Amino acid sequence: MLARRTLARAPSALSGAGPGNPRNMATLREIELRLKSVKNIEKITKSMKMIASTKLAKAQRAMAAGKEYGIANSEVFANSTSAASAPNNKLFIVISSDKGLCGGIHSSVTKATRRAFAGSAESPLLNEECKPVEVDAASPIMVIGDKSKAQLLRSMSGNLRMTFNQIGRDVPTFADAAGVADLVIKSGVPYDSVVLVYNKFVSAISYEPAAMEVRGEAGLKESEGFKAYEMEDDFTKDLAEFSLANAIFAALTEAHACEISARRNAMDNASSNAKDMIGSLKMQYNRGRQAAITNELVDIITGASAL
Structure with a gap:
């Protein structure tokens, strides 16, 4: 009776073993290729993390030096208050970079600019005095x-006047900021402040x-602090250009x-996500491999019992 039951099950078991093995082998092969790919990605992300870690200290030193320029600008404008009304024509300069793989750095300034132009009161764009910027x-x-250029082109292409690239590929220098300031002034775009x-x-x-506001030449001429002294005609023009370069350098x-x-x-x-995925894929691969071995053993035992 036991032999009859074994022989009755043998054809169905043997017929199911044929197409089952190729499917298992294909699945294991796909998992193995994906596991290899994720391991390569983990090596790349670990290397990029190490490179960024070594660059961070250098970037922070440059930031500390750049902030000194911004503090000097703030002192100049703090002592050049004007009784005239606040400037109306404002030129916005959005600062990001050409590189990716750095989280939400670019979308952060892009979204802040969009919200400011849309007049959002929930999260307004704040200046260095923590006051909302009128736009x-x-x-x-x-x-x-x-x-950021690619992001702003989709919704605010009519406001764009000029774009800059290849700036800040390494640690920004004052020469980069001075070049941007020179092109901004020569662009012919009228503004009272930047x-x-x-x-x-x-x-x-x-x-x-965040936002940093820099007054233009006209704003400096009308300030009470500068009216108290006799100055050459080009003094406020040169000071406005130098102040803009200082502010751009600090922001860069x-x-x-x-x-x-x-x-x-x-x-x-x-890297952490890749590590978790590698562990999951290894477990999935081992389970599939054990299932394939178990199926083969069942087929061998079933065949032997049938004989």
């Missing part, structure tokens, strides 16, 4: 960096969008430090 919907925009939208460095793991160095810090954190998270 006209028709204000011109210039962008430093290809990433608002720099950049990422403010909070800590090694966080940043936030701080944005660069935020970018390096965000890239390090992004690569750290990517």
Whole structure:
């Protein structure tokens, strides 16, 4: 009776073993290839994390030096208050970079700019005095960096006047900032003040969008502090250009430090996710391999019993 039951099960078992093995082998092969791919990605993200970690200290030193330029600007404008009304024509310069794989650095300044132009009261764009920046919907925009340029082109292409790239590939220098300031002044775009939208460095793991406002030549001429002294005609023009270059340099160095810090954190998270995925794929591969071996043993035992 036992032999009859074994012989009755043998054809069905043997017929199911044939197509089952190729499917198991194909699945194991796919898992093995995916596991190899994820391991390669983990090596790349670990290397990028190490590179970003070594660059972060250098970027923070450059940021500390750049902030000194911003502090000097703030002292000049604090002592050049004007009784006239606040400037109406504002030029916005959005500062990001050309590189990716650094989290939400680019979308941070882009979203802040969009919210400011849309007049959002929930999360307004704040200046260095923590006051909301007044924005006209028709204000011109210039962008430093290809990433934010591509994002702003989709919704605010009518406001864009000029874009800059290949700036800040390494630690930004004052020459980079002076070149941008020179092109801004020569562009012919009229403005009473320039608002720099950049990422403010909070800590090694966080940043936030901020704005820095720099007055133009007309604003400095009308200030009470400068009217008290006799000055040459080109003095306020040169001071306005130098102040703009100072502010751009301070914003560039701080944005660069935020970018390096965000890239390090992004690569750290990517390495952790890859490690978790490798563990999951290894478990899935071992389970599939054990199932395939068990099926083969069942087939051999069934065949032997049938004989």
